[in-house]
Amino acid sequence: MTRKPRGRDERSPLSSLALHATLVVATTIALFPVVWVLLASLKPQDAIQSTEIHLFDHPTLENYRRVLFETSFPHWFLNSVVVAIFTMVIGISMSATAGYALSRFNFPGKRGVMWLFLITQMFPVAILIVPIYTIMANLGLIDTKASLVIAYCSVAVPFCTWMLRGYFDTIPPELDDAAALDGLGPFKTFWYVVLPLARPGLAVTAFYTFLTAWGEVAYAIAFILSDKNLTLGAGLQQFVPRFNPQWDLLTAGAVLIMLPASLVFYFAQKHLVAGLTAGGTKG
Amino acid sequence: MSLSTAAGSGVTPGPARRGRLRRTFDKHWYAWAMVAPTIFVLGALVLYPLVRGILQSFTNLTETNQRAEVCSKTLGGAESCTPNPDRWHWVGLHNYTDLLTGERGHFWLLLENTIVWTLACVLLHYLIGLGLAVLLNRNFRGRSLYRVLLIVPWAVPAFVSAFAWKFLFNPKFGLINSVLVHLGLDPVEWFNHRWTAMFAAVVTNVWLGVPFMMVAILGGLQSIPAELYEAAEMDGTSPWQRFRHVTVPGLRPVSSTVILLGTIWTFNMFPIIYFVTGGQPAGETEILVTGSYRAAFEGLRNYSLAATYGVVILALLVVYAAAYRRVLKSKGEVW
Known part of the structure; x- marks a missing residue:
């Protein structure tokens, strides 16, 4: 029996169907916890705790009203925004400059620095958290946002430097040379020539740092003591203590937390694949 | 001069x-x-x-013995301080022997959990990520829509996913048990048994981690030159052969990096275990990182024991990374 070998991009209707079916199932699994939490957040408390499966059950915004006006949630939210934005700005500035230097210049100590960045990825939060806690206590920074920004930068910067270095490597160094010929110093070249070209890479890194800060909990629970200073990760768990958890507050809070993350995500995602590839394959 | x-x-x-x-x-x-x-x-x-x-980790430092001086207020309001008689001191390898012999804590249980947890998560991350990436690497209508939707779990902060899944796995009214009952099966008390609780945590983490793997592998796939596939097609190879002999070798640089990073990240993954199982039942699903955290910040804060856990975790990871690198090298990888 002879059969014409099929090219890669032609498919029989059957395999096309299988392809779409698989992807639809995968997409459903990816979305349904988010959708279910969203649906649950619109139900009154007794409906959330019912064993019957209803998509909608007396939809109401009461849970949101309570979360926003009767709990410390707005404080936590604001704290998280401040911490995440500061971490993002400081982290990006540091890792972009360091990544550029590592990508362009051959200077003594470069290899050591690269190793340092890779190795810090391995340090478990478990070994650093107690000493960092002691340092913060000595500096009087416990229970402040600054302690969290500093701690998160130390987590995010090595990875971002590594990724941005990979991204800068893909920008032709001839551009730097041309800028140098035009009389721009290394800092100006970096600022006016390379940074604008590196926007996609910067977007991914910004996304990464933002999410690191937005979603971190271990440091947040350990460093922050007073209710008003908590960030979302540490605060949200107060809605669901082991006894008498309030899932109505939790689901509404969870939706409000996912919103900004998905906004940042939406803006970063079109650069996501390109940026990660450039950083990732470099290794 | x-x-x-x-x-x-x-x-x-x-x-x-x-x-x-x-x-x-x-x-x-x-x-x-x-x-x-x-x-x-x-x-x-x-x-x-x-x-x-x-x-x-070589001291007996805890919350109570960390001060150098003990101060007490006198009636007049003045403070008088004397050196702390019970101040922390060096104890050599005491913490390590206690930990490894199980004198304090449950190191071997935690290690077993950590290994099961890491293996299951990384394996599933990689296989599902690879499968989806291969599908998304083809040309078809709606591809970019699928890609955006499939990355959504990545945009959800880990602790939110943890609560979302804990909600779904809730034994009383969670969606998963409701579905089981509808299908005529018995509901499962997810957090009353070690392995069902671990299963819930693994599901959560897999859901959370697949998008990263998928995106990274997709990037790797796109860097494989199309000519290689064309040449392989000319030779009349089957799709499986092309996958086996073009895709897999072409992905190796990306795979080796993401598997190493994924292992390290999963090994140290704190929020999922901490929030989903919370160590239930009775600490049987605790992993090393959460164990260390609880030693440091819960009950009587035992900083030195937590540090000992940390050093052991770090040592395990360093040994793993070195061995991993060695295996890659022996296979002729330039990494």
Whole structure:
């Protein structure tokens, strides 16, 4: 029996169907916890705790009203925004400059620095958290946002430097040379020539740092003591203590937390694949 | 003194060396200036705490014995301080022997959990990520829509996913048990057994981690030259053969990086276990990182025991990374 070998991009209707079916199932699994939490957040408390499966059950915004006006949630939210934005700005500035230097210049100590960045990825939060806690206590920074920004930068910067270095490597160094010929110093070249070209890479890194800060909990629970200073990760768990958890507050809070993350995500995602590839394959 | 004479003559070693230093500095100062802030912060916040943490693991430091002085207020309001008689002191390897023999904590249980947890998560991350990436790497309508939707779990913060899944796995009214009941099956008390609780945590983490793997592998797939596939097709190979002999080798650089990173990240993954199982039932699903955290910040804060856990975790990861690198090297990988 002879059969014409099929090219890669032609498919029989059957395999096309299988392809779409698989992807639809995968997409459903990816979305349904988010959708279910969203649906649950619109139900009154007794409906959330019912064993019957209803998509909608007396939809109401009461849970949101309570979360926003009767709990410390707005404080936590604001704290998280401040911490995440500061971490993002400081982290990006540091890792972009360091990544550029590592990508362009051959200077003594470069290899050591690269190793340092890779190795810090391995340090478990478990070994650093107690000493960092002691340092913060000595500096009087416990229970402040600054302690969290500093701690998160130390987590995010090595990875971002590594990724941005990979991204800068893909920008032709001839551009730097041309800028140098035009009389721009290394800092100006970096600022006016390379940074604008590196926007996609910067977007991914910004996304990464933002999410690191937005979603971190271990440091947040350990460093922050007073209710008003908590960030979302540490605060949200107060809605669901082991006894008498309030899932109505939790689901509404969870939706409000996912919103900004998905906004940042939406803006970063079109650069996501390109940026990660450039950083990732470099290794 | 001009630079050229000092460097050129080379007779007097002192100035010549200074000249060379000077020239190195002139040539590289901006590179160093760009790296310096990062190095400084990492030094202060990663290396210094690391050294401190290692030292702490050889002491008996806890919440109660950390003060150098004990102060008490007198009636007049003045403070009088005396040296703390029960101050922490060096205990050598005491913490390590206690930990490894199970005298304090449940190290071997935690290690077993950590290994099961890491293996299951990384394996599923990689296989599902690879499968989806291969599907998404084809040309078909709606591909970019699928891609955006499939990355959604990545945009959800880990602790939110943890609560979302804990909600779904809720034994009383969770969606999963409701579905089981509808299908005529018995509901499962997810958090009353070690392995069902671990299963819930693994499901959560797999859901959370697949998008990263998928995106990274997709990037790797797109960097494989299309000519390789065309050549393979000309030779009349089957799709499986093309996958086996073109895709898999072409992905190796990306795979080796993401698997190593994925293992390290999963090994240290704190929020999922902490929030989903919370160690239920009775600490049987605790992993090393959460165990260390609880030692440090719950009950009587035992900083030295937590540090000991940390050192052991770090040692395990370093050994793993070294072995991993060795295996790659023996296969001729340049990494």
